[in-house]
Amino acid sequence: MKIGLLASNPELPSNQRILEAGEERGHRIRFYDIRQCYIKLDAEQPEIHYRGGQLLNKLDAVIPRIRPDLTYYGCAVVRQFENLGIFSLNSANAISHSRDKLFCLQHFLTQGIPIPTTGLADSPLETEELIEMVNGAPLLVKLLEGPERRGVVLAESRNAGESLITAFRSLQANLLVQEFIKEADGKSLRLLVVDNKVVCAVERQAAPGQFRSNKTIGGAISATRISAEERKLAIKAVKSLDLKVAGVDMLRSRRGPLLIEVTSSPALDDLESVVGKDLAGNLISTVEKKLGWKRKLASPVST
Template sequence: MKLAILSRNSKLYSTRRLVEAARAQGHSVRVLDPLRCYMRISTDGFEMRYKGAPISGYAAVVPRIGASVTRYGCAVLRQLELMDSYTPNSAAAIARARDKLRCHQVLAARGIGLPVTVFGDNPDDTGDLLAMLGPPPHVVKLNEGTQGNGVMLTEKLSASRGAIETLRGLYANFIVQEFIAEAKGADLRCFVVGDRVVAAMRRQAPKGDFRSNLHRGGSAKAVRATRAEMDTAVRAAKILGLGVAGVDLIRSKRGPLVLEVNSSPGLEGIEAATGVDVAGTIIAHVASHGTSPRKRERNTDLTDS
């Protein structure tokens, strides 16, 4: 199978592992920097070039699109979809997952457990907005932050107001959520491929922090997710249209709650913690769909991104 991986850096661990896994399974694979792809769009067909040369004929594409290039990266992926390449994560699905507010609205509408979340724009409504949420502590998050960046814990009502006023002054989009104290700074990363959780790890925040992201000094160990946790993770990914996803859950008194669904989850932490060949599983899943003789999912998810 002729396979492309959309990634800005071929030396990143996740990209390297996907390339190794693809070659080990006998596929032809190439890493394409999405910012070096450019397109011709016409009613008589779609064309793409990369560093001056035409590219076409990719049976499948694995997107590793960073948050900073979401818009352009999704445009490139959408073009490849229109050129009949299969992808486990469509451009529309990635856009849905990247917008935390939109993601929470979609998941809540389908009954997925979430921390209570509020959102508002006008400063005059801040008091009532926080009253809708309940007493602090509160978690304030940038709407498109990643790896724990732009996430703040406010322990007093005045601190919540101050954080909100500061973000509004910066014209930043953000949400405010309830703080789940019983989680004790830990969350669960369930790695979903297709219709199952292929690996899971428990991440613990370092002392003095509440963010469990490994990039921020958190620790990780393999864990056996419960049936309810696995079902929640798989359902959340499916609702958003993601065939590959890292679903972050917290264990609460009312069951598993989804914190975030990552459309481009890193492989280094999960593979190191669990010993599972996640990259190989992703490639096998993509190959089983990308080589299908049917017309690939063209035009089925392109108008929603």
């Protein structure tokens, strides 16, 4: 098959692993910088071009890994591929919806998926009541337009919360406040869901003095066992957004697992190094399954 990896950084380890996995399975897989793709909207001859005039209409499938600040343009390009009948591992609509943090939280509640208590208000006059809605301090202040696992600040006191909310609003930033799950003790779960199956689960432990873990601020990551309820919630959340591949973040609380976020372009390399599985290969296998591709058997050697 001819597969296009749509992203913006060919050197990113996760992107490298996907390219390797595709080649190992005998496919012609190429990296295409989403910013260098351009489209022709035409009733008779719609097209997708790549830097230098290369025509991409003959691809069999694309694997989009679009960074948050390129969501609008990236989804436009992915949608064009879909309109041409080219399979996309995650659809443009699914990616777009998953990037809208507020939409996701509201959507999860309609699906019966538990989340931390969250508040949203536009008027600065409602700041005190907004903080009270999420059970007071400590609390989290989250930017709605922030990239995955960034733009999140812990306010340890009510005064700190009020100051943060005021400061962000002065910058015309859209934000929400969320209850702080103290009993999680700086730990969170990341589950990777591929084709409606949880293919790996890890636990992230925040570094000393931090309330969460990520690559920027450090912390530990280790393979972990999950409950049937956690597995069910992750699959339900991803399926409800119509994503074929997604990372699901959740916390363990006294009232059970709480879903935090679903990302349509999850990192793979750090997960693979921890769980020792070919996760990139799972993505390629899903493309093969959706397109009904079967690997050719080697011809028998005559004697």
